[in-house]
Amino acid sequence: MDLLKQKILIVDDEKGLRLGTKRLLEKEGFDVVTAENGTEGIALGTSTEFDAAIIDMKMPDFDGILVLKEIIKKYPNTVCFIATAYASYDTAIEATRVGAFSYIPKPFSPDELLLQISKGLEKRELNLQKERWQKEREERLLEVAFEKTRLNTIINSISDGVLVINKNGEAVLYNPSALKFLALKNIKIEEYIIDKLPEKLAEQVKQFLNSSEYLKRSLTVQLQMKADNELFVEATTSPVPAPDGSLAGVAIVIKNITELKKIEFLKSQFVSMVSHELKAPIAAVYGFLKLISDKSMNLSPDKQNEFINRSIVRLDSLLKMVNDLLDISRMEMKTTQREIKELNILDIIKNIMDLFQLEIKKRNLNVNIKSSEINPLFKGDQDEITRLFTNFVSNGIKYNKQNGSLVINIEKNDDYLVTEIKDSGIGMRPLEKDKLFHEFYRVKNEFTKDISGTGLGLSIVKRIIDSYAGKIEVESEFGTGTTFRVFLPVVDNALKENKVTLNNIQSV
């Protein structure tokens, strides 16, 4: 059978008519199959789908109407014609009632037959098209429904708040985050919601809804939803267009910006501290220079010299502070170039001690350095580790008493290389101890007023120790002394070493 040709079944017990019709239709380009009785007609008509069937009304075994019914039951789109020599109004009605496309009175002319068939096939084509559209439409509806649930799931699962309001000010879509961020409770879909929104946001929404023209932009507002900076949100309202280009409503996206706000606050606090610390020496030097340059002050040369020297001291400390700040910034941005190698902590501390000999003698300090290991080794950057211990040694000397002691004890346990720096200095009060690692914090009392420093040393130390995954402990008693314990991890170092070796083996 040619698949491209339209197929027609002829069921007729009259051989001449059967073959004549077949010839005629084949000439017209149809693929024609014939059956000489009802039984054969049903068998053929229900085994393959024919485009059309011409069925004789009166056959010895079965009625043509029955044959037609069976075929249509199986293939509803097969166009069936009833051919009858007894054409009457009643047969016509009966045939069409059971599903015939039309009836053809016998005898029929070729033109008559072809016209009927072409009409019938046209009808079939329309039916098939309709069926296809219907199927497509059903599929699309399913897809839309699926899409909608999927969209809802997505919207509900995002951490930003989403709230869609129609042009009447009613909530049409929202997710749990939106309710949480805007402190909305018991909201129903299609409920008027504008007056429940925070005032600033409500105003923003009204700008869109009350505008006579379509505003093609988004508006953003920051809202403090809870006191004490506990919840800050940023709401962005955007217009949603209707198909005709007018405003259908607005979509509001609400972001939690609490953490950002906190960082912003810390940053401005830090900037404010830095500015103050930098400005203090500038103010002092400025004052001295103004005094010296002011002829009306009549400063003696000695006084002028004194002020110049004091200015230099202040500028020195200013320079130190700026350098420390640059170091902190480098550490924060992780732009410091590290050269990690095995360091002997004992050697490092002895070297540092040499640098402080003069100060140690001046205070007549009793220095004692002990180590449980002959070579206490740690993998780190020489500059950083030296800086770390220099800070503690320098503090242990600066804040010590005349004839005091400074004891350094290095011990290694399973996890850490522990270096203890114990001084017999002025010590700290508990409150002072808590602030020790804050930037610019310096203990201020009658003992410390002549001790200089940037207030950044320990905050740098803390950053160095943190960067090696170490930790630090402080014990202090006011008037008696302070003990710092620096824990540098050895296990981590060993692990790293193993990894390197393993990698090397694998690559070989």
Add this chain to the structure above:
Amino acid sequence: MAKIAIIDDDPDILDASSLVLTSKGHEVITANNPDDGYKIVVDNSPDLIILDVMMNEPDDGFFLAQKFRKNNITTPIIMYTSISKTIGMDYGVNEMVPVDEYVEKPISPAQLIQKVEKLLHKHIER
């Protein structure tokens, strides 16, 4: 000439300010922390107080000023500040902070003298 108390924890500022004011014939007393500052004011009853806002803590100066006013010390106060207004810490003369004048560091001798004379003059008029 007047008696002026300067309370500031920066010894350089204390010395420079003292020198400027003594050169104009004023008598100057100084303290470098809030406690001593309170004491010298009570003991010497100066005509004017110059007070640094930030000593041990960022608002030591404010608290000391409030303490003066609470204890009926109405001596005019010039507050030294070194924190720029541009970074959000905006100080102004108001009820909360009972001072008469703000001066942002650094200050030149001429400015200091001018502010001091203005406030002393105003005080005498009152």
